[in-house]
Every structure is written in C-alpha cells, then in structure tokens.
Amino acid sequence: MSGRGWLTPTELDRARSESINIQSSARNFFAPHLVDLLLQLRPDEIPRTNPVRTTVDLELQQSVERFVRHQLASFPGSGRPQAAAVVIDNRTGGVFALVGSSDFFEVKAGQVNHAWSRRQPGSALKPFAYALALERGATPASVLADIPCEFPTPTGPFLPQNYDHRYSGPARLRSALACSLNVAAVQAVNQFASPELLWSKLRECGLSTVDRASAHYGLGLVLGNAEVRLLELANAYACLARLGVWQPVQFISRENISSPPANSARRVFEIAPAFLIADILSDNAARTPTFGLNSALRFDFPVACKTGTSSDYRDNWAFGFTPEFTVGVWVGNTDGSPMHDVSGVTGAGPILHDTIEFLHARWGTSWYDPPPRLTRATVHPILGKRVPSDDPLAVTELFIHGTEPPFAEPADFDAFHRVRLDPIFSTWLETAPGGWRQRVWVRAANSQSPLHLIFPTPGMEFVLEDTLPSRGAEIELRADPAEIVRWSSVTLPIIARQGRTFARLSEGRHQLTVHEATTGKSVNTWVQVSDQ
Numbered sequence: 001m002s003g004r005g006w007l008t009p010t011e012l013d014r015a016r017s018e019s020i021n022i023q024s025s026a027r028n029f030f031a032p033h034l035v036d037l038l039l040q041l042r043p044d045e046i047p048r049t050n051p052v053r054t055t056v057d058l059e060l061q062q063s064v065e066r067f068v069r070h071q072l073a074s075f076p077g078s079g080r081p082q083a084a085a086v087v088i089d090n091r092t093g094g095v096f097a098l099v100g101s102s103d104f105f106e107v108k109a110g111q112v113n114h115a116w117s118r119r120q121p122g123s124a125l126k127p128f129a130y131a132l133a134l135e136r137g138a139t140p141a142s143v144l145a146d147i148p149c150e151f152p153t154p155t156g157p158f159l160p161q162n163y164d165h166r167y168s169g170p171a172r173l174r175s176a177l178a179c180s181l182n183v184a185a186v187q188a189v190n191q192f193a194s195p196e197l198l199w200s201k202l203r204e205c206g207l208s209t210v211d212r213a214s215a216h217y218g219l220g221l222v223l224g225n226a227e228v229r230l231l232e233l234a235n236a237y238a239c240l241a242r243l244g245v246w247q248p249v250q251f252i253s254r255e256n257i258s259s260p261p262a263n264s265a266r267r268v269f270e271i272a273p274a275f276l277i278a279d280i281l282s283d284n285a286a287r288t289p290t291f292g293l294n295s296a297l298r299f300d301f302p303v304a305c306k307t308g309t310s311s312d313y314r315d316n317w318a319f320g321f322t323p324e325f326t327v328g329v330w331v332g333n334t335d336g337s338p339m340h341d342v343s344g345v346t347g348a349g350p351i352l353h354d355t356i357e358f359l360h361a362r363w364g365t366s367w368y369d370p371p372p373r374l375t376r377a378t379v380h381p382i383l384g385k386r387v388p389s390d391d392p393l394a395v396t397e398l399f400i401h402g403t404e405p406p407f408a409e410p411a412d413f414d415a416f417h418r419v420r421l422d423p424i425f426s427t428w429l430e431t432a433p434g435g436w437r438q439r440v441w442v443r444a445a446n447s448q449s450p451l452h453l454i455f456p457t458p459g460m461e462f463v464l465e466d467t468l469p470s471r472g473a474e475i476e477l478r479a480d481p482a483e484i485v486r487w488s489s490v491t492l493p494i495i496a497r498q499g500r501t502f503a504r505l506s507e508g509r510h511q512l513t514v515h516e517a518t519t520g521k522s523v524n525t526w527v528q529v530s531d532q
Contacts, residue, residue, distance in 0.1 A: 017277065031056045033100025033113040044349050046252070049423040055094030059085060064097045067354040071331075072102050074350075075342075081333045085115035085351055086234045087359070088326040090241045094250045095324070097355075098231070108395070109334040117199075118209050118227040119332065122344065123163075123180045124317045125202065125309030127240060127277050129222045130177050132201055134139045140174040140280060141384040141397045141405055148367070150455060151190060160186045160223060162368045163290075163309070169436060170382050170421060170426050175396070177277075180285035180307070182235040187220045195219050200228075203238035204268045205246055220467075223308060232326030234319060239387040240277055241321035243368070244269030244419070244426035272371045274402045278321070280306045280397060282367075296349030302367040303356055306327065307344030314338050316347030320356050320462055322365040327355050373401045382419045383408055384435035404451070414441050423480055430499055452515060454478040461528045464504055477501045479514045488513050507531045 002012045027444050029035075034056060037097075038046070039381045046052055061178040068083045074132040075081065080171035090207045128136075150157040162182045168175070176184035189198055198221055199214035210217070210226045217226055233251065239246040248264040280286065284297070291297060295316070297305040308317035316331040316339070329348040331341060339347070359365065378394040380387045384456035385408040387394050399405075412420055420440040421429070426442045432518040464471045477487045487494050489512045503512060507529050 005213050016315075023062055025087050028295075030058060030117060031061050031098060032104040032111075034095060034098040034251065036103060036111075037100075037113060037116055042251060048385060054248055054334070055089070055092075055096060055253050058095045059303060060362075061099070063095040063358050064351075064355055065102075067358075068102050070339050070354075071290070071347075071351045081331055081339055081342075082109055082112070082114055082350060083329065083331045083348070084117075084230050085327070085355060086115055086231050087355060087464045088234055088328075089310070090238050090321070090324055090326055092250060093235070093247045094253070096230075099494060106409070112327070112333070112334055114332075115230045115315060117364050119315045120224050120226070120310040121228045121233060121317055121328065122224040122229075122308030122310040122315060122343075123182070124319060125198075125222060125224055125226075126177060126180060126185045127306055128205065128236065129189050129193070129198050130173065130280075131244075131277045132197060132270050132275050133173070133188045133238065134276055135270055136192045137403065138173055138192045139384075139397070139403045139405065140172065140276055141379045141398050141399070142173045143170045143382070143384040144176050144181075144185070144187045145169075145422075145424055146171040146176065146181045146184040147425060150457070151186065151219055152457070155218070156462070158186075158219055160219075167428055167492055168427055168431075169417075169432060170384075172379075172381065172384055172396065172397075174280050174283065174286050175289070177280050177284055179290035182223055183233070186219050187206055187224050189219060190440065195221055197272065198222060201268065204266070205239050206232050206248070207306065219322060221393045224308060227462065230328050230330045232316075233317075234326055235320045235449045237306075237321055237328065238267055238326040240274055241323065241326050242274075243271045243278075243371075243485060244274040253327045272373050275368055275371050275374070276398060276400075278368060281306055291345055296353040297345060297347050299353075299356065299358060299360075301365060304367070305352070307349060311343075312338035313340065316344045318344050318348035318352040321350050322356075322359075323368060323385070324363065324365055325353055325356070329355070343365075349511060356495050370398070375399050375401050375404065377404050379405060380408055380419070382421075383412055385412065416441075422432055426480075427478060427500075452480040453525055454480060456512070456525055457461050457528050458525045459528070461530070464505065464507065464529065474502050475505060475527075477514070486515050488515065505529045 001007045010507050064085050068085055070085055071187050072080050082101050085099045089096050098115055100115045119205060120415045132283050150159045160182045168181060170186050171181055195218050198212045202210050207228050209228055225519055244267055246258050246268045282302045303320050304320055305320045313334055314336055318329045320327045329351045331347040376396055376398060377386050378389045379397050381393055381395050385405050409502045414420060418439060421440050421442045423442055429442055464473055479485045489510060491510045509528050510528045513524050
C-alpha cells in the first residue's frame with residue numbers, strides 16, 4: 001500500500017508499530033434469522049443508541065435449534081431437507097424463539113429464513129374453516145358426507161380426494177377435523193360458509209400472502225392451495241389459542257408491559273367456537289384412526305395439535321398450542337422439490353413434540369375452562385343425533401347452548417337397528433369395509449325427489465393416454481338415486497359390473513342419458529373425448 005502511494009510514511013510507521021490481535025473464529029450470532037427479520041420488518045423500532053433487548057429466550061432458542069438439527073439428522077441419505085420453527089408467547093405476542101434453518105452459516109440455504117418463506121400449508125388451514133362453520137350453525141356432532149363427490153366451480157368441477165384415497169362416509173365434524181379428512185372439510189365450507197368467508201377470516205388472522213382474490217383459490221383454499229409464511233400461520237394459531245383474539249407478533253421486549261399496544265388486538269372468532277376447535281385438536285382419541293394412538297401429537301397434558309402436508313410431500317407442517325404458548329414447525333426442501341413419504345406428523349411433528357415438552361417442563365402449561373354457554377349431550381356416533389346416555393353406542397359431545405341436535409327417532413333405524421343413511425351414501429357403501437354394512441343401511445330414495453346427475457357433468461373433457469390403465473377409457477357413471485336409474489348412449493358402450501355402471505370412451509363428442517325407472521324422467525349429459 002505504501003509502494004502504491006496509499007499510505008504516508010507516518011501512517012506506515014504507525015501500522016508497523018501496532019500489535020496484531022487474532023480474533024477467535026467462534027461466531028456468537030444468536031437467533032440470526034430473527035435479528036435479520038427484525039432489521040427487515042421493524043427498523044424503526046430499533047434504538048440507535050441503547051442496547052436492544054429482543055423477546056427471544058436464549059435457552060429456548062438454542063434448544064429448538066438442537067431439536068431441529070436432531071430431527072433433520074434422522075432423515076436418510078444426503079439430501080436432507082431444511083426446517084424452521086417458531087414459538088410465540090400468547091399473552092404478549094412475543095416471539096420466544098425463531099429458527100429459520102438448521103444452520104445459518106450453511107452454504108447452500110442456511111441464510112434462507114424458512115420461517116418467512118412462502119409455502120403451501122396443506123391441511124393446516126382446516127381449523128379456521130371449521131371455526132367459521134361452528135360460528136354459522138355447525139356443531140362437533142354435525143355429520144359431513146366424506147364420500148367421493150365433485151363440486152361445481154366457475155373453472156370446472158372440483159373433485160377433492162382424501163390423503164389416503166379412502167373415505168369415511170358419514171363423519172362427525174369432530175372426527176373430520178381430528179382425522180384431517182379433505183372431502184369433509186370442503187363439505188363444511190360449502191355447506192356452512194363459502195370460500196369468500198374463509199378467505200376473509202384468514203386475512204383477518206394476518207395471513208398477508210393469501211393476497212389474490214378469493215375466487216382464485218375457491219374451495220381449494222381449505223385444502224391449502226394458497227401460500228403462507230410459518231410465522232404468520234403460527235400467529236394465526238395463536239389467535240385460536242387466545243380463543244379468537246388476534247394480535248401482532250412482537251420482536252422487541254416491552255418490559256413491564258403486560259398487554260400489546262393499544263388497538264392492535266382484534267377479535268376474529270367467537271369464544272365458544274374457538275374453544276371447541278381447541279378441544280377437538282387436543283382429542284387424541286378422535287385423531288387415532290388417522291394418526292395412530294402414539295403419534296408425535298400425543299402428550300400427557302392437553303395440547304391442541306394440527307399437521308399439514310402439501311402435495312407430493314413438498315411441505316410438512318405441525319402446529320400446537322396451549323393457553324400459554326403456540327409452536328409452529330415447517331420441514332421441506334428449500335427449492336420446493338418433493339420429499340419421500342414424509343408427512344407433517346413424521347417430519348415436523350417430532351420437532352413440535354420436543355419443543356412443547358420443553359415448554360411444559362420449564363414453565364408449565366394449563367388448559368381452558370369451558371365457556372359458560374357450552375353444554376354436554378350424548379349422541380349417536382353415525383347419526384349425530386341425541387340418544388339416551390345408556391345407549392351402547394352413545395358418545396358425549398360438547399355443544400354451544402341452543403345448537404344441540406334433535407333426538408334420534410325410530411325412522412332413523414331399520415328392523416335390525418341399522419342406521420338409515422341418506423341415498424347419497426349408496427355408492428360409497430358399495431366399496432366400504434364390511435363392518436359398515438352391518439351398522440348402516442341406505443334408505444330407498446324418495447320417488448318424488450328429482451333425478452340428480454352426479455358424473456359426468458355436461459361438457460367434461462377426457463383424454464385417452466397410453467400411460468393409464470386401459471388408456472383411461474372407462475369412466476363410472478353416477479346419478480342420485482343410484483338404485484333406480486339406468487344409463488344409455490347411442491355412441492358409447494354401457495357396462496354394468498358389480499352393481500356399478502361404466503361407459504367405455506372413444507374419441508369424439510358423445511351424449512349419455514340417465515333414466516329414472518319409476519317416473520320415466522331422464523337427464524342428458526355429454527362428454528368430449530380426445531386421443532393423446
């Protein structure tokens with residue numbers, strides 16, 4: 001530098017006389033993703049002269065970092081995913097811990113803050129849809145039709161499927177939410193609310209990335225076709241944990257202040273529906289048919305838990321809350337590529353479990369006192385109607401006062417005490433496990449009820465593809481009432497097999513007609529078939 005004229009002789013002598021102090025290579029950068037996020041989002045809150053005390057609890061932060069590393073190390077192979085986790089103090093909204101990746105200094109994606117990245121939430125939005133349904137007349141005993149079905153939308157038919165491609169038939173709302181049944185969740189929104197109302201509620205809960213018009217998402221919003229951020233979704237769960245009150249998260253410690261700043265909190269859900277959601281999500285017995293008795297969501301103390309898994313296992317989510325704390329966890333690949341058979345309960349669930357156990361051991365957790373408007377009643381597990389408490393099948397359910405269902409009547413059962421189901425369950429019952437046929441019976445359709453075409457709807461397009469079995473040339477024809485109809489087509493063969501009716505497709509435009517045998521009524525539909 002001296003030779004190039006950048007240092008004067010005096011500066012050169014001073015530089016030579018200075019001793020060299022070697023600094024340690026240790027990097028004490030605590031909660032780096034939270035610090036970066038604070039600088040990005042709240043620069044005006046940071047004093048320029050005094051030390052800044054954040055809301056982070058260092059022992060908890062380092063423990064959650066350890067839980068994340070331990071879980072990711074359990075994934076086989078070299079292509080390990082990333083993970084993020086947040087812990088929120090429900091009382092103040094303070095972020096007690098925020099882990100954005102497994103290692104901030106990891107070369108490839110360590111400095112990506114996955115707690116602030118936009119990802120698809122899968123089933124993690126369902127509790128908000130059910131809270132909305134409970135506000136609008138549904139109860140935990142409301143029976144939803146978890147059966148193959150389609151919903152008309154402006155962009156064409158929407159055919160949701162369950163995670164395991166199996167269906168539960170008549171499902172009480174408690175079971176549907178606890179077991180995360182996709183079709184039942186869509187039924188709940190379609191029957192008790194609307195996509196527009198759900199979109200509005202999610203926006204009120206602070207999900208800023210659900211930023212397109214509600215029509216863009218449609219009914220698929222309840223199944224997670226939007227994008228969310230882990231921190232914002234965890235804070236939405238904190239709204240449920242506060243029994244319906246949302247408030248912003250805090251990064252800067254506000255010592256001696258026991259409540260958030262004025263006018264920042266708002267009520268989003270009513271108290272009783274929010275309590276019922278917490279009660280359902282803490283019911284390990286209710287979720288056992290899907291998740292098993294001893295999953296990562298089971299605790300020896302009350303915790304409300306929900307998981308989510310986006311398509312192709314791209315994103316794993318797990319959320320849990322008590323009155324004191326809310327925990328959110330995400331696991332996935334930074335580039336959005338699929339993982340292999342890793343669901344929310346197996347990927348993100350163990351991190352959630354370890355974190356909540358740590359919170360419980362260190363500070364303790366409690367549970368909610370039931371709101372005064374709640375009552376208890378015994379109901380039939382399939383009908384959802386009230387039955388005497390000594391009925392051998394009776395289960396106890398919670399209700400908001402005034403929403404208790406009617407009592408079951410003799411007409412609800414046949415001579416063998418099987419439950420008489422609505423005709424909409426007839427197709428499902430044909431393939432349901434044998435135990436169902438011993439408990440239920442589909443009653444004959446009312447001959448005065450209108451003939452209803454289910455599938456295919458007019459104008460549906462099909463493509464024959466060599467990669468599909470039989471080139472995808474066979475489609476099942478469905479109408480209600482299924483027991484008293486026949487199908488015909490001038491151009492397509494109609495095939496009856498094991499009580500079901502199929503059409504074998506060929507290229508072109510084809511008309512099909514469904515006839516009701518008892519009244520002579522008929523309904524036409526048409527399909528367009530192209531060859532790949």
